[in-house]
Amino acid sequence: MEMKKTLNLKEAASLVENGDILAIGGNVLHRTPMAFVRELTRQNKNNLKLVKTAGAHDIDLLCAMDSVSTVDAGFVSYETKFGLASHYRNAVQKGHIKTNEHACYTVIGALRAAKMNVPFMPIKGLNVGDLLLKNDYFKVVEDPFGGEPITLVKAIVPDIAVIHVQECDQNGNAIIHGPKFEDVLMSRAATKVILTTEKIVPDAIMKRNNERIDIPGFLVHAIVHSPKGASPTSVNKYYDIDEKSLTSFLTKKTKREVEEYIQSYEKKDYGGRMV
Amino acid sequence: MNKSYRTSDLMTCAIANLLYDGETVFHGVSSHLPMVAMHLAKQLHAPNLVHLNIPGGVNPSSVMSASYSSAGADLVDSSEAYYPLEEVFDLSMRGKLDVAFLGGIQFDINGNINASVIGDYHKPKVRLPGGAGSAVLIPTAKKAIIWRTKHDRRTFVEKVDFITTRGNLWKIVTPLCIFEYRYGKLHLDSIHPTSSLEEVKENTAFELLYDEVKYTLPPTEKQLQVLKKIDPDDLRSLEF
Numbered sequence: 001m002e003m004k005k006t007l008n009l010k011e012a013a014s015l016v017e018n019g020d021i022l023a024i025g026g027n028v029l030h031r032t033p034m035a036f037v038r039e040l041t042r043q044n045k046n047n048l049k050l051v052k053t054a055g056a057h058d059i060d061l062l063c064a065m066d067s068v069s070t071v072d073a074g075f076v077s078y079e080t081k082f083g084l085a086s087h088y089r090n091a092v093q094k095g096h097i098k099t100n101e102h103a104c105y106t107v108i109g110a111l112r113a114a115k116m117n118v119p120f121m122p123i124k125g126l127n128v129g130d131l132l133l134k135n136d137y138f139k140v141v142e143d144p145f146g147g148e149p150i151t152l153v154k155a156i157v158p159d160i161a162v163i164h165v166q167e168c169d170q171n172g173n174a175i176i177h178g179p180k181f182e183d184v185l186m187s188r189a190a191t192k193v194i195l196t197t198e199k200i201v202p203d204a205i206m207k208r209n210n211e212r213i214d215i216p217g218f219l220v221h222a223i224v225h226s227p228k229g230a231s232p233t234s235v236n237k238y239y240d241i242d243e244k245s246l247t248s249f250l251t252k253k254t255k256r257e258v259e260e261y262i263q264s265y266e267k268k269d270y271g272g273r274m275v
Numbered sequence: 276m277n278k279s280y281r282t283s284d285l286m287t288c289a290i291a292n293l294l295y296d297g298e299t300v301f302h303g304v305s306s307h308l309p310m311v312a313m314h315l316a317k318q319l320h321a322p323n324l325v326h327l328n329i330p331g332g333v334n335p336s337s338v339m340s341a342s343y344s345s346a347g348a349d350l351v352d353s354s355e356a357y358y359p360l361e362e363v364f365d366l367s368m369r370g371k372l373d374v375a376f377l378g379g380i381q382f383d384i385n386g387n388i389n390a391s392v393i394g395d396y397h398k399p400k401v402r403l404p405g406g407a408g409s410a411v412l413i414p415t416a417k418k419a420i421i422w423r424t425k426h427d428r429r430t431f432v433e434k435v436d437f438i439t440t441r442g443n444l445w446k447i448v449t450p451l452c453i454f455e456y457r458y459g460k461l462h463l464d465s466i467h468p469t470s471s472l473e474e475v476k477e478n479t480a481f482e483l484l485y486d487e488v489k490y491t492l493p494p495t496e497k498q499l500q501v502l503k504k505i506d507p508d509d510l511r512s513l514e515f
Contacts, residue, residue, distance in 0.1 A: 027329065028304050029344050053360070054304060054329075054346075054407060077404035079305045080513045081343045084404065092402040099402060101391055103410035103440075105364040124368040125411030129387075129438040134396045178348035179330030180359060236348035243343070 005172055005223045009269055012194050012224045013039040016048070016160055019069070023051040023111070023156075023190055024058050025163035026233060027181040028079060029241055032058045033164035033196045035229035035269040038262045041065040051111075051156055053104040053182055057233060057246065060085040064258040068097045072137075072156060074104030082246060087258070101131060106138070106153045108182060113155035114189035120152040127151060161190035163215070164230045166238060167199040169206040172220025173213050178236030180214060187215045196226035198238050225272035278469065280494045282450045283308065283512040284502060285467055286422065288494035290448055291316040293420060294324055298373035301327040301363050301416070303407050306345045307510040308422055309376040310338050311502070318501045327372075331359030342508060364408065367415045375416035377409045379423065381435040384481040386444050386456045388413065388421070389435040396437055406439040414442035424514040426451045428480040451475050453491060460484055465491040 013036060016022060026032035037058050040048070047069040050059055054075040062068050064087035076085050076099075091097045102110075109121035120139075127149070132138050137154040163183045168174035174195055176183060187193050193215065200223065206213070232242035232249070252258045280288075290312035294300060298321070302309045310328075314337075317324050326334050329346040332354030340349035351357060366372050380403050381389035390409055394400030413419040419442070423430060426449035444456040446464065452475050455464035463485040466475055472488055494502075502511070 028346055030330075030347060073405065075304065075405045075407035077305070079344050079346070080307065089402045093399060095398060098397075099405070101405050101439075103406060104360070104408045105411045108361045108364065123411065125364075125415040127414055128442060129410060129440045130396065131391070131406075131410055131439060178351050179332075179346075181330070182361065185361065234344075234347065236352075241343065 005220065006170055006200070007222045007224055009035060009039050009224050009226065009272065012036065012222045013043055015192065015194065015222060016040060016045055018045055019047040019049070020159040021049045021051060021156065023158035023161040023186040024055065025161065025181065025183040025186060026230065027179070028054050028056045029233050030179065031164050031181070031230050031235050032233040033162045033229060034058065034231060034233060035226045035265070036162050036194070036196050036224065037061060038265055038269055041067055041262055051107065051158055053107045056085055057249070060087045061249070061258065063088040063091040063097060064252070064255060066096070066255070070098045070100055072100040072102055072107060074102045074107060082250060100135060100137060103131065107156070108185065109153045110156035111182065111185050111189040113153070114157040115185065118155065120154050122150045123153050124150070158186065158190040160192045160194060161186040162194045162196065163187060164196045164226070164235070165215070166197070166235060167201050168195055168197045168223060169201055169203045169217065170223065171203065171217035172215070172223050173206050173217040174215040174220070175209060175212050176214045184214050187219055192221040193219050194222045194224070195220055196224045196229040198227055198229065198235060200225050227272060228268060280499060281512065282469065283515050284494050284499060285469065285491070286448055286450065287312045287315060287502065287511045288498045289453060289491050290420065290422060291319070291498070292492060293446060294321050294374065296321040297323045299325045299327060299366070299371065300374040300376070301372060301412070302345060302376040303329055304344070304346045305378070306376055307341065307513045309420070310341065310345050311506045311511040314338050314505050315498060315501055318505060319498065327358060327363050329360045331357045333358045338505070338510070339507065341510065364411065367412055370415070370417070372412070372416045373418060375408070375412040375419050377407070377413060377419055377421055379409070379421055379439070381430060381432050382421070382447060382461070383432055383435045384461050385441070385459060386461055387435045387438045387441045388444070389437045390439045391437045393436050410440040413440045413444060416443055418445035419443050420445055421447045423447065423449050427478050431479040431481060433480045451478060465489040467491045468493050
């Protein structure tokens with residue numbers, strides 16, 4: 001008998017410990033596991049070290065609730081129409097959190113190193129500028145085989161990757177429809193993988209699509225049935241962004257206001273069924 | 276002057292004119308203007324241009340649904356193949372990405388680009404969104420094109436606060452002019468017909484280098500006509 005992987009949202013979020021390195025799936029306004037992110041703040045998680053190539057609402061909301069210590073990312077902002085991630089900016093400018101600015105590709109390199117269990121990854125391209133001088137996770141070394149100097153990026157091994165998918169079975173075999181962003185890589189790099197999913201489908205049906213599986217179940221630690229679990233970000237083939245909710249969030253200035261906003265999602269976030 | 280076009284139209288057409296047939300071209304998030312320009316070029320003089328993007332849709336047949344995001348699933352839905360961001364980066368590292376479109380907040384005459392911070396890196400006065408892929412793409416893409424919808428002395432500065440990157444920068448397209456980066460310096464390449472040398476001078480904090488004053492080609496009737504068709508919701512003007 002296999003261990004049961006399906007947990008409710010509270011149980012799954014409680015797997016995250018204060019201070020953990022947390023890789024968050026999706027990209028900017030798309031397929032971000034927001035129900036899980038909101039639950040992290042309800043459980044008052046703190047000192048999280050966030051990892052993502054390009055984030056927006058997830059990082060902004062966690063910064064608003066003082067849950068973050070560092071952000072390793074290449075880009076943190078909403079897209080043009082929704083403007084800047086102001087809670088994130090404020091937190092950095094006040095010195096509450098530290099940005100480890102990457103070049104997106106160096107986040108990918110750091111995760112590739114983790115996936116291969118090597119301490120660093122050589123990165124072509126990053127060979128000039130102040131990012132190299134100001135950050136201790138980049139180092140320029142001499143190519144030991146001769147040739148040009150080469151920049152290394154230090155591996156980032158996420159304690160947990162949390163990824164929102166459209167469908168998986170109860171063992172965690174998961175399919176991502178449309179862009180996968182860095183999620184497949186994160187699932188290989190992280191120590192533990194937590195999936196939140198729009199749908200849990202029967203094993204037999206998933207098996208018919210076995211060649212399309214992006215994340216095999218044996219890599220997955222826990223599954224949360226979380227319909228609309230990425231809202232207000234979009235999920236391909238399921239729903240578009242919730243523009244009203246995003247716009248309303250962007251007007252929230254104080255921690256209290258953001259807390260109320262998160263509270264307004266409580267019923268929806270806890271709505272998934274147990275399998 | 277008979278002005279049948281807006282600054283966003285002019286910039287879109289000027290950018291389209293910089294793209295050649297058959298080139299591999301990438302844009303990232305918040306990049307509606309270059310995305311539309313790529314499709315304009317594809318409809319007219321560059322049908323074999325290869326459109327690459329973050330979600331990974333190679334040559335999406337339309338960019339009309341990309342209303343609030345230039346990194347959404349719609350670009351994959353109408354594409355001919357899936358080739359995601361990490362592969363686009365790898366492609367650029369191998370020297371096979373012809374053009375990358377990138378942003379930035381401050382630029383100086385030496386071609387330095389700042390997309391990171393105003394003030395000190397560790398204790399910034401203003402934390403900017405970050406350079407995204409710039410720091411690896413600008414040094415490796417054959418040509419990097421920057422577009423910026425603001426042209427003032429806080430944008431074109433004497434010295435950037437922070438060097439996010441520099442490298443194979445080719446052109447910077449602004450609402451007033453186009454700069455070209457050659458021999459390690461930004462040169463005034465052409466002034467838009469809607470602007471003037473005085474206006475560019477007034478709004479640029481560094482010395483303008485130029486051999487002769489040239490003007491950017493205005494949009495053609497044909498270009499404006501095609502723009503209406505491929506970008507009916509005017510996504511190219513989102514940043515204005």
